[in-house]
Amino acid sequence: MSFLQLNAISHVYLTKSAAKEAISDLSFSISEGEFVSLLGPSGCGKSTLLSIISGLLRPTEGSVSLQNEIIQSPGERMGYMLQQDYLFPWKTIEENCYIGLKLLNKLTPERKEDTLALLESMGLSDVRDAYPDQLSGGMRQRVALVRTLATNPDLLLLDEPFSALDYQTKLKLEDLVFKTLKAHQKTAILVTHDIGEAIAMSDRIILLSPRPGKIAKIFQVPSQLQTLLPFEARNDSTFSANFQSIWKELDSLEQSPT
């Protein structure tokens, strides 16, 4: 049985001026421990899909099930990391990391300790009493990751977590996130615009086509790239061939008339 299953998801956004179909009849499944990227042009419904999987948004049609349980509302089993960090500026870094546990009423001394250990493993223990505006973008995004992991979710949903960072920070964070997720054996879905990032980080890449969003193609990342750290994968000899083939596919999607 698959870990996460999407059954014929469609979503229509209703506004005063129009009804807009953002996603149409989309199905796929993910097995436990897998790292999947969603790749596609802007506006093809990637964030919408992630919100639906997380339970924040009810799909107009279809259903999402996690280990055979249909998802009705957000909860502890999902960790959702938004496109920007959205750390609360009025809370310290430590308090920001505890927010999930606090909301779930699970802020026990042991869980606090685990969270602090996680913070330390990200090299952030000396800023735990600082406020978010005292941190750099890369540090803030690491705190956001700790906040997401602190509740120990079964499935991680990452919405372009590196898109606002400079290239060097992004490469470092890719490695860090990759290592952390593998160490905790997490299943993850990563939304990205960046073909290289998708190849370097994931086991499988789902290419979406826009208007309305549906699956255009699924790429299996070669197994030798899967095991490498993202930075090493980017330097692997087979990387650029993979990049080219996805690039062509994506290019044809963006060229195609609407």
Place this chain on the structure above:
Amino acid sequence: MNNLLLEKQHEQYVKKLKREKKEIVTWQIFILFAFLSLWELAGRYTWVDPLLFSYPTKIASLFLTKLQDGSLVLHTTVTLLETIAGFILGTLLGTLFAAILWWSRKASRISDPYLVVLNSMPKVALGPIIIVALGPGYVSIITMGASISIIITTLVIFHSFHTVEPNYIKVIRSFGGNKKQIFREVILPASFPAIISTLKVNVGLSWVGVIVGEFLVSKQGLGYMIIYGFQVFNFTLVLLSLLMIAIFSSIMYLGVEWLERKLIKH
């Protein structure tokens, strides 16, 4: 060597800042002193009508007399307590209404035109009705002090609640947080700056409400002292009351600023 140079530059910079500060304070004291002296002279040599404008030493001696017979302390205390009560009541009720409107989108949409009308109406005009309804005493006066700030507080704070970055709410919801938790963890702390700035406005507004209330009730308080002084043509008394109002409203304002520093660190 380089370090020494930097230190020296910093030292000079700090000195310069201190010098500037000192200059400003000197000017401020000088202006106050010049104003008081000019006023004193103008009054004594009847360049202006001393009956109407009085002069500082006359106000000071009245201050001492009224302090000794206890009436100044009584009137000031009454007004101060009424103002603080009106201020707190107006701010708390305004925030509460804002929270209710935030909670129910429907309620906020329904009440919108009424709030606009109520806000544009001069609340002190309700004074006579309030006094007849609640009796000519401190309850009416506090009600006036509160009513003048309540609607604008509701509007400003609701606007702040309503415009909190939606992605902060999304973070809370993604952890399964409910509406109450959203309010406590995001909406309220994100709106502290707006709440503080309405507090600053409300300090002034509640003084207006209370003074007008005391004009109308005419029993006790600094507003009563002003009306009384006006009726018996004792403008020294009126000016003394104004002085007390200026002092205590400034102290309240400083109190709010202190609260601001306590509440908003980041």
